[in-house]
Amino acid sequence: MTQTAQNIGVGTRTVQVSEIFGPTIQGEGALIGKPTVFVRTGGCDYRCAWCDSLYAVLPEHKAEWNPMETRQIFAEIARLSGDTPVLVTLSGGNPAIQPLEALIDLGHEHGYTFAIETQGSVAQPWFSKLDYLTLSPKPPSSKQVTRWERLDRSILCATNNKHGHEIQINLKIVIFDEEDYAYARYVAERYPTLPMYLQAGNHTPPQQAKEIDISGILNRMDWLIQRTIADRWYGVTVLPQLHTLLWGNKRGV
C-alpha cells in the first residue's frame, strides 16, 4: 500500500512519536559527540533497504507510536534534560512529515536548540527555524530514488530566513559500496558549499540489537578513508555511527 500524506500524519495537530530519549550523544555527522535529546517521530515516506529504525517507519508499528501534543513532547524533553537547555534532535522516520514548528518555537523560548535528520524528500517552510538541518539523501544501495527538486527545495526553505536566524545545513550520506560513493561525489558536486559527511553503512539487521557486524563497519570505514584520500577529496568528513560502535543497534541510546 502506498502511503498518503494523510495516513502518515500530515495536517494533524498532534505529532506521531515513536520514542523520546536521552540525553545521549549525537552519534553521527556534523554534531557527533554533542549531548542531545532525541525525538523520534513515527512514519516515513521512504523504505530504505538497510533502515536501522524500521520500528519508526513501518505502519505495522503504528500502535506503538503516541500521538502527542507539542506541550507534552516539550514536557518530556524538559524532564529528561533536567530543565537544562540542550540540543534536541528530531529524527524518525521522517520528521519532516510531522507538524513540528510549534515544538521548535516553544523549545527556543526556553533556550533549547534544534537539529533535524531528514532525507530531504519533504520540504517544510519551518526548516528556517531550525538551528541545524542534516539532509541525508539516499544512495543507490537504499533502493530509493532521489527527487532532486525536493532536496533543492529543502535547502531553499531552510535558507529563506526573514528573521536573520542562523541555520547550519549539512549533507550526510550513508555509504556501502562504490556506487554509493559515486552518488556522494555527485551530491558534493551539486551542492559544493555544503559540508559533506560520509557515514559507513551498518548491514546488521536491526532486530539483532547488540550483535552488530563491527568488523564490517570498520572495514567499510577503512575502505572509505582510502577511497576519499585516493581522490584527494579533502573537504569531506568520514565517520562511523559512534553510538552503533558503542551500543549496537539498541534502541533509546
Ligand SMILES: C[S@@+](CC[C@H](N)C(=O)[O-])C[C@H]1O[C@@H](n2cnc3c(N)ncnc32)[C@H](O)[C@@H]1O
Ligand atoms: C533512521 S534515519 C531517520 C531520519 C531520516 N529518515 C533520514 O533517513 O535521514 C537517521 C539516519 O540514520 C541513517 N541510517 C539508517 N540506517 C542506517 C544503516 N543501516 N547504516 C548507517 N546509517 C543508517 C540514515 O541514513 C539517516 O542519516
Ligand SMILES: Nc1nc2[nH]cc(C(=O)O)c2c(=O)[nH]1
Ligand atoms: N546516539 C544516537 N545518535 C544518532 N544519530 C542519529 C540517530 C538517528 O537514529 O536518527 C541516532 C540515534 O538513534 N542515537
Ligand code: SF4
Ligand atoms: S528515510 Fe530514514 S527512516 Fe526512512 S526508511 Fe530511510 S533511513 Fe529509515
Ligand SMILES: [Mg+2]
Ligand atoms: Mg539511528
